Amino acid sequence: ALACGYPREAGAVLLIELDGLRDGMDDLAERISALCRQNHALEVRVATDEAERALLWRGRQGTFGSITRLAPNYMSLDGTVPRTRLPEALRLISELARDSGLQVFCVLHAGDGNIHPCFLYDAKDHAQKERVEAASMEVLRICASLGGTVSGEHGIGVEKLPAMSLVFGADDLRAMWHVKLAFDPQGLCNPGKVLPREEGRRGG
Incomplete structure (x- = not known):
């Protein structure tokens, strides 16, 4: 629907942007591309102009708007973990969704370890909504247990x-x-x- 050209067989998409002096940028881009290939990327695509860059970003920017094609509602939090623990966090979140009988996909800012797990559900199904709320809190426990925190940007x-x-x-x-x-x-x-409210505290 977003027509951004991502490989349909890909389980994930990683968008990498480089910033710096023009001299040496092509070499840096090639080194990063080589690392992606070494780690079994299905495809490595490098934008050569602003139009190609915008096309690559279209999928990310349209993520939340396209969720309604999959489910009427979703719950998304923003726990954060050290970047070195991202693979483990994503694995644990995937296992959590499976064990909870829920569908989840993760949008993240990999550069700072900020994860947005999106649990899909139907708000009319109260039992499913309760499972989503419990799973979302468990995601925060996972982040904390991996040395992270319970919020990366949304407070x-x-x-x-x-x-x-x-x-x-x-x-x-x-x-x-x-x-x-x-x-x-x-x-x-x-x-x-x-x-959190403490006994005897006013407001919060």
Whole structure:
């Protein structure tokens, strides 16, 4: 539907962009292409102009818009792991989806280890929705267990409040509360978000 020309048999697509001085860039691109081939890439395609670059990015940019062709709803989080643990994280997320009877695909910023697992579901199916919510929280546990964190770019908000204890101890959270209360003693700023409520605390 996006007509971006990705190989249909590919299980994943890796987009790599280079930035730097023009001198030596072609050599760097060839070295990276060679590494991709050595690691069994089905195809290596190098954009030679802005139009080709835009075509390669079209699939990534249209990812979330195309989800509705697969399912009416999806849940996506943004846990982060060290880059060296990405293969393990993706394997564990795939196993989690399989064991939960769910369909998942991952969109990620590989350069900083930021993973967006997208669990597909139908919101009218309450049992399926509960499985998706449980699986999403388990993804954050996976990220934390691999030395990562529960948010890479989209923050904590409300959904991830229970996950804060996966990466921060009680003393850490207490210190954060002290800072918040110093600036917001009445709990008026974004109440109920970011920090898990402690007994006796006002706002959040």
